[in-house]
Amino acid sequence: MKRTLLVIAVAVVYVLHQDFWFWRTARPLVFGFVPVGLFYHACFAVLASLLLWLLVKHAWPSHLEREAESQTHDHEEEAR
């Protein structure tokens, strides 16, 4: 269930990148000089960072690290 929700979250963020709603307008100018389309995509980068934080927190492949460390340890033992 958790994995499904995370996949949906990734898909939603990807779709949000295709923002047709600010396509033809520069206004409002955020802070008086940043066109809204540019501001939206700067916010998108922050959203991407939050998504990655979620993935790291809930879908980190820790088994890979355990396997790699144990196998490396085995090789070192053999070498000795």
Add this chain to the structure above:
Amino acid sequence: MIPAIVVFAYLGIVLYIGIFAFRRSTGRQKAEDYFLASRSLGPFVFLLSLFGSNMTAFAILGSSGHAFNNGIVTFGLMASSSALVIPLTIFLIGTRVWALGKKYGFMTPVQMFRDRWECSHIGTVIFAVQAVLLLPYVIIGIMGGGTTLATISGGFVPFWFGGAIVAMVVMSYVFFGGMRGTAWVNTFQTILFLVFGAIAVVVIGYGMGGFSAAAEQLQASPATAPLLTRERISPLYFFSYTFIPLSAIAFPHILIFCLTARKMVQFKKTVIFYPLCIMAIWLPCVFLGVMANRVADVPQIRAKQEARRVLATQGKTMEPEQRDQLREEAAGDDVILRLLERYAPLWLAGLLGAGIMAAVMASDSQILALSTMFTEDVFAFYGGKRRFGEAVQVQTGRIFVIVLTVVAYAIAMRAPEAIFDLAIQYAFSGFASLSPLLVAALFWRGSTKWGALASTVWTASAVVAVAAFQAAVPAPAPGPPTVIWSLGGTEILARTPGGTAVFGFMPVVPMVIVSALLMIVVSRLTRKPSEATIERYFERAA
């Protein structure tokens, strides 16, 4: 001249860092130490140097130049899509490659492919395609260095000499410092650019009398108002660009860099902070590139604006060569430097120029990656390491660094295209098209070496076909594309002012899709590797 002196001092510091790193590894003529820093990089260096490896002349000079001519769309096209796709691929693929490298001792992607698919010469084909596609990246680094030094010194240092200096400095610290030297230099450079990028925005904004007035003036003029929106770009073209960042994880220098982390946990901060680092670097570059259109008192920028105006109004009646000439004149790769020259005090312009230089010199990672690939995938694989020993292998890698830099420099002095176009059309699309190989190797038990070969040959053919098509059919004037092939009212193949369109998409979209389909279809039709090999790659999670 003062800015140029500051930049030269900076180059001296960079050289020192590279040589300092070399001293630490003296006496350890191990390939793993020279090429991978003994897989020992800590979290701070890992994040900043991995990010720095991706920030090249393309990101700094190319992005501001592209924004100068195309507007704010540049950020959405490349930066924000990269902010999502690149860390996601590092999370999914980079961590797995790190674990496999740690387990089986891989130093290059081709070593992993050879082991995973039980192949030898097919691995050599993949190496050759990767190497040819990576070369443009090295070339744009040298071109960016030449442009930067020439501009900062007010023409005192000519383009050819500036390019030569940058090539020599990069070659020297890669030669002596290997991966450790390169990683520390990249870390230093990334910090420098992150700090000075912010200063550049403040100083130039102050010099221009504030950005609010500049933005209002751009908005008020019909010629420049579209630069603050995306109305000149089609949604299909915009969507196409989300495929380009797939190239990042397929770039050998990025994948090889993933092998240098001491612990897998170091990937955590890297993937979380990567989008924010992209925003911190690209936002100022894109914004300043757009704002440069408001500048009226810098003759070089005025000349670019005039060339663009003539191209837009009279381009249709011109010969293709005249249009190409005007495009070259309108190219904005040096606008950010022109702004610094005009608005920053001399000493600060030097510091900011050094910051830009930092990003431009990121081609070090590509040079080292090519050297690693050559010595591991060719020299060692075909018996060189067995016959001559590991010390000779490392020396071979160093000689390769020199030969490669000289070749790249020679090409850079002759290549006429704008930095952005050169990079995007060949290297990025090609590597994006190779990304299905990684996905198949790591996530699909049924993939085979023949599927990998089919994808690789397709990628090479498609890159050559796009290049040949664009050489044969001249770019039209700004406006509607030249349709070459249509069926039932659907435009299948068209030449656009900026490149090629297939069904309205950039070529990267069909390239990636066909590459993935070939991997699937050909793998299903051919024999899989032995069950023992597959089991080593798909052990069950505990």
